Amino acid sequence: MDRSVGAAVRRSAELERQLARDPGRFRVLTGDRPTGALHLGHYFGTLQNRVRLQDLGVEVFVLIADYQVLTDRDVAERLTEHVEGLLLDYLAIGVDPARSTVFNHSAVPALNQLLLPFLSLVSVAELGRNPTVKDEIAHSRQSAVSGLMYTYPVHQAADILFCKGDVVPVGQDQLPHLEITRTIARRFNERYGAVFPEPDALLSAAPLLLGTDATKMSKSRGNSIALGADADETARLIRRATTDADRYITYDPESRPGVSSLVLLAALCLDRDPYEVAEEIGAAGAAGLKRTVTEAVNARMAPIRARRAEYAQDMGYVREVLRAGNERANAVAEATLDEVREAMGTTR
Structure with a gap:
């Protein structure tokens, strides 16, 4: 520094x-x-x-x-x-x-x-x-x-x-x-x-969240989840997110950026430590990770989406x-x- x-x-x-x-x-x-x-x-x-x-x-x-x-x-x-x-x-x-x-x-x-x-x-x-x-x-x-x-x-x-x-x-x-x-x-x-x-x-x-393709999250790259996205769209975007070949989930931003960014997103939504979240998912692999992230994001965003829809009326x-x-x-x-x-x- x-x-x-x-x-x-x-x-x-x-x-x-x-x-x-x-x-x-x-x-x-x-x-x-x-x-x-x-x-x-x-x-x-x-x-x-x-x-x-x-x-x-x-x-x-x-x-x-x-x-x-x-x-x-x-x-x-x-x-x-x-x-x-x-x-x-x-x-x-x-x-x-x-x-x-x-x-x-x-x-x-x-x-x-x-x-x-x-x-x-x-x-x-x-x-x-x-x-x-x-x-x-x-x-x-x-x-x-x-x-x-x-x-x-x-x-x-x-x-x-x-x-x-x-x-x-x-x-x-x-x-x-x-x-x-x-x-x-x-x-x-x-x-x-x-x-x-x-x-x-x-x-x-x-902390820095990466996009679903494990590169910088950006409006123009089509790799982000919009605040206005609904639950189904969120699930679809997370399902196609980049992970890696290692089945066991860990939080290691340097070596596993895609997996770690998903873990971090779940942790932020749950107000929890990302290492603990990764440890809980562990052997459940990428499918378990994406399921956890989808549920966490949709639960965290639900009241925001409801208010947004109300204001849009x-x-x-x-x-x-x-x-x-x-x-x-x-x-x-x-x-x-x-x-x-x-x-x-x-x-x-």
């Missing part, structure tokens, strides 16, 4: 202690791109944590990053459908519109206007060597890499700083993006006066959640932009 990551880990642990003591003094920004259905990897990786922070009493902003869909693809396909799917998932898992603000990029002009002064605070070289941008470019679905791709981390800075977010839940791979946000906040404050906090990373301790309410969230986000963004204008000496 390098020094910068080690420092982030220590700061994240201290943040958790502070959040437990005084959650109301913090504001969290988190979100998703509407590029497809959210899946179990999202649920155990980030979604549960959002609800936990909300329930602690932290002020949570949840962004549906519709503009950022265009960073790595030529068109935003089925955008309305994906946005509404995200809203259904958020409500189903327990995001409470009375305590969390759900909004989307394209409805908050003042947030996006922050992109212009923020771009003046970073160099092209700094953007070009960002490792997350390099990875996004390598996996881009565009016919050619757009300029928006290079501004992606600066747009993320606007997402975080428009609401003066001071805590951002991320994985270690997102630390370079957050460091650009911290750099932009610091440079703005030094140049124009103190306006923005320098946000800290709240590092996820969630009233899409008027679901759309109203987004409308109200956008109204709240606009008020916050306008107030921040007014501060920025005053600090920079520009007029409205």
